[in-house]
Amino acid sequence: MRSIDIHAHLTPQCFIRAMREGREWHGVKPGEMGIGPRNSWTPEQRIDDMNSLGVDVHVVSTFSFYYYYDRDPQVILPMHRECNDEVYQMTVDYPDRFKGMAIIPMQDVNLAIEELDRCVNGMGFVGAMIDDHVNGKTYDDPEFLPLWKAAEEMGAVMLVHQQGGQTLVRDRNPNYHLHNTIGNLVDRAVTFASFVFGGVMDACPDLRVCLCHGGGYTCYGAGRMDRGWLVRPEAREHISKPPSTYLSKFYYDCLTHSEPALRMLIDTVGIDKVIFGTDWPADMAIDWPVSWILGLESLTQEEKEAILYKNLEQLLGI
Amino acid sequence: MRSIDIHAHVTPQSYISAMKGGQVWHGVQPEPLDIEPQLEWTPEQRIKDMDSLGVDVQVASTGAQFYYYGGDAQAVAAMHRECNDEVHQMTIDHPERFRGLAQIPMQDVDLAIAELDRCVNQLGMVGAMIDDKVNGKTFDEPEFLPLWKAAEQMGAVFLIHQGGGTLVRPRTRSYHLPNTIGNLVDRAVTFASFVMGGVMDACPDLKICLAHGGGYACYGVGRMDRSWDVGRLPQIPQPPSAYLSRFYYDCLTHSESALRMLIDMAGIDKVVFGTDWPFDMQIDWPVSWVLGLESLTQDEKEAILWKNMEKLLGITSD
Numbered sequence: 001m002r003s004i005d006i007h008a009h010l011t012p013q014c015f016i017r018a019m020r021e022g023r024e025w026h027g028v029k030p031g032e033m034g035i036g037p038r039n040s041w042t043p044e045q046r047i048d049d050m051n052s053l054g055v056d057v058h059v060v061s062t063f064s065f066y067y068y069y070d071r072d073p074q075v076i077l078p079m080h081r082e083c084n085d086e087v088y089q090m091t092v093d094y095p096d097r098f099k100g101m102a103i104i105p106m107q108d109v110n111l112a113i114e115e116l117d118r119c120v121n122g123m124g125f126v127g128a129m130i131d132d133h134v135n136g137k138t139y140d141d142p143e144f145l146p147l148w149k150a151a152e153e154m155g156a157v158m159l160v161h162q163q164g165g166q167t168l169v170r171d172r173n174p175n176y177h178l179h180n181t182i183g184n185l186v187d188r189a190v191t192f193a194s195f196v197f198g199g200v201m202d203a204c205p206d207l208r209v210c211l212c213h214g215g216g217y218t219c220y221g222a223g224r225m226d227r228g229w230l231v232r233p234e235a236r237e238h239i240s241k242p243p244s245t246y247l248s249k250f251y252y253d254c255l256t257h258s259e260p261a262l263r264m265l266i267d268t269v270g271i272d273k274v275i276f277g278t279d280w281p282a283d284m285a286i287d288w289p290v291s292w293i294l295g296l297e298s299l300t301q302e303e304k305e306a307i308l309y310k311n312l313e314q315l316l317g318i
Numbered sequence: 319m320r321s322i323d324i325h326a327h328v329t330p331q332s333y334i335s336a337m338k339g340g341q342v343w344h345g346v347q348p349e350p351l352d353i354e355p356q357l358e359w360t361p362e363q364r365i366k367d368m369d370s371l372g373v374d375v376q377v378a379s380t381g382a383q384f385y386y387y388g389g390d391a392q393a394v395a396a397m398h399r400e401c402n403d404e405v406h407q408m409t410i411d412h413p414e415r416f417r418g419l420a421q422i423p424m425q426d427v428d429l430a431i432a433e434l435d436r437c438v439n440q441l442g443m444v445g446a447m448i449d450d451k452v453n454g455k456t457f458d459e460p461e462f463l464p465l466w467k468a469a470e471q472m473g474a475v476f477l478i479h480q481g482g483g484t485l486v487r488p489r490t491r492s493y494h495l496p497n498t499i500g501n502l503v504d505r506a507v508t509f510a511s512f513v514m515g516g517v518m519d520a521c522p523d524l525k526i527c528l529a530h531g532g533g534y535a536c537y538g539v540g541r542m543d544r545s546w547d548v549g550r551l552p553q554i555p556q557p558p559s560a561y562l563s564r565f566y567y568d569c570l571t572h573s574e575s576a577l578r579m580l581i582d583m584a585g586i587d588k589v590v591f592g593t594d595w596p597f598d599m600q601i602d603w604p605v606s607w608v609l610g611l612e613s614l615t616q617d618e619k620e621a622i623l624w625k626n627m628e629k630l631l632g633i634t635s636d
Contacts (some may be wrong), residue, residue: 146520258540
């Protein structure tokens with residue numbers, strides 16, 4: 001069975017080299033950021049692991065630690081360009097195994113558009129991975145609209161993924177890994193809501209947004225958002241249909257860590273909107289992800305194929 | 319069909335009179351009264367509305383705006399006693415129609431235990447409604463353990479219900495999201511705090527009802543389990559999902575598919591009727607809503623509407 005993973009990360013070798021040599025790298029000082037053992041693998045070692053997992057293609061995204069939206073965009077743009085160039089080289093060296101997902105400096109929308117354009121139109125990238133917010137701003141902020149319009153025109157996919165550790169849950173309880181296990185999921189629901197209630201999905205009908213971690217709590221919690229839309233004028237400011245009608249406008253990876261949750265996601269958003277994503281190589285990844293999908297009793301064979309590769313082939317034009 | 323609503327609020331008449339009379343009330347300065355008109359109704363008017371909705375019993379809780387956990391504990395304890403006495407009077411005047419949930423001053427655990435004891439053991443109340451947090455502390459804090467132990471011994475039920483700002487508010491205040499997403503994520507963090515903090519192991523008979531269907535607890539538990547799988551929750555002997563059936567949940571999901579999933583994951587004996595009367599985010603015609611759900615059996619509807627609550631509260635119907 002073929003499989004294409006939209007949620008697979010990279011720690012750039014250019015960063016690793018600089019750290020090992022004790023060099024500052026685009027303002028990042030040696031020792032500022034740790035490197036896990038699997039994160040330093042070469043593309044060839046990665047391919048060996050993909051083979052053992054049965055994953056054919058990684059859509060490779062530079063890790064979210066490198067967003068650095070809070071730093072000078074003139075410093076971060078060259079960092080992101082270097083990251084993207086490295087990902088591009090992977091796709092050139094192994095065109096059958098890697099596709100590229102860019103990292104773009106969201107703190108400056110013009111630069112972000114420019115780098116997205118370079119990556120998508122110049123280097124054949126799929127789109128870009130972005131955080132759930134930019135220095136506290138959500139995506140209903142009008143300043144981002146030119147980016148969504150540009151991405152729509154390019155056919156770029158925006159993969160939404162939190163910056164590790166920095167989610168809404170941290171302020172309440174910093175223990176038990178909840179900033180990740182609850183935080184990632186609530187951040188994604190707020191992002192869905194910001195795109196939808198903010199009118200972005202109406203303004204950009206062809207915008208392709210993929211919500212990581214199965215879209216978080218979006219699908220389960222849409223009923224309460226609908227109720228809010230029904231009774232609250234501020235929730236109807238920009239949209240004339242209830243938010244649940246927008247569920248099928250998004251894509252979602254299958255990273256729910258729960259068969260009933262995945263089943264509900266499929267039933268709620270449509271089987272053509274759920275795609276394979278594993279969070280390689282994080283510890284919160286799906287173990288043996290292809291086997292996990294193939295073993296799910298509540299999914300039909302057609303649904304498994306749609307998730308593992310058919311939907312992504314269609315989305316990426318492969 | 320009989321029905322008992324565990325999620326129905328009261329605004330104390332003593333507060334309303336004080337505000338209308340321009341008087342200070344337990345330290346609350348006179349302010350323009352800004353409450354739903356139904357909250358000014360007398361118990362008799364409330365009963366008429368319950369009759370029209372087909373609700374037999376309300377387990378009445380003084381609204382979350384009266385938590386005042388940030389206030390002076392002695393002053394708030396006196397406020398809570400007055401609130402509780404008023405709810406108690408409703409249960410004396412109309413014993414067939416009202417049961418009581420107490421307010422307790424959580425900023426002082428000893429005072430909270432004393433007031434819970436007075437309400438449960440002297441006034442015959444069911445338990446207490448409490449926030450998801452107390453001045454930034456979650457319920458895994460050891461200082462709360464004596465309260466859980468005392469409640470367990472009394473057989474008291476805690477109804478968990480947010481007050482003030484939820485976790486979503488720092489990210490966005492738009493579109494009613496602090497309520498429509500915030501209530502649900504706050505409840506998931508509370509579930510996690512009780513479970514991962516070891517409270518449910520330390521207090522095997524503690525009765526906790528998570529309002530708003532337990533928020534995202536049920537849908538999101540798979541990701542919590544994953545963090546247990548990879549060794550991030552060494553302090554609990556079972557994965558978090560094993561604790562789902564230790565809690566009660568009201569049916570306030572605003573979604574049939576979400577309610578169905580909740581029943582399937584927590585068990586039909588753990589889902590109770592709760593409406594959020596009389597707020598705009600309540601279920602409209604809640605008894606009819608439950609009775610009309612096509613994916614629930616008649617037995618399941620009866621369990622939710624009254625049987626589970628009778629068992630939980632030790633009520634015997636004639």
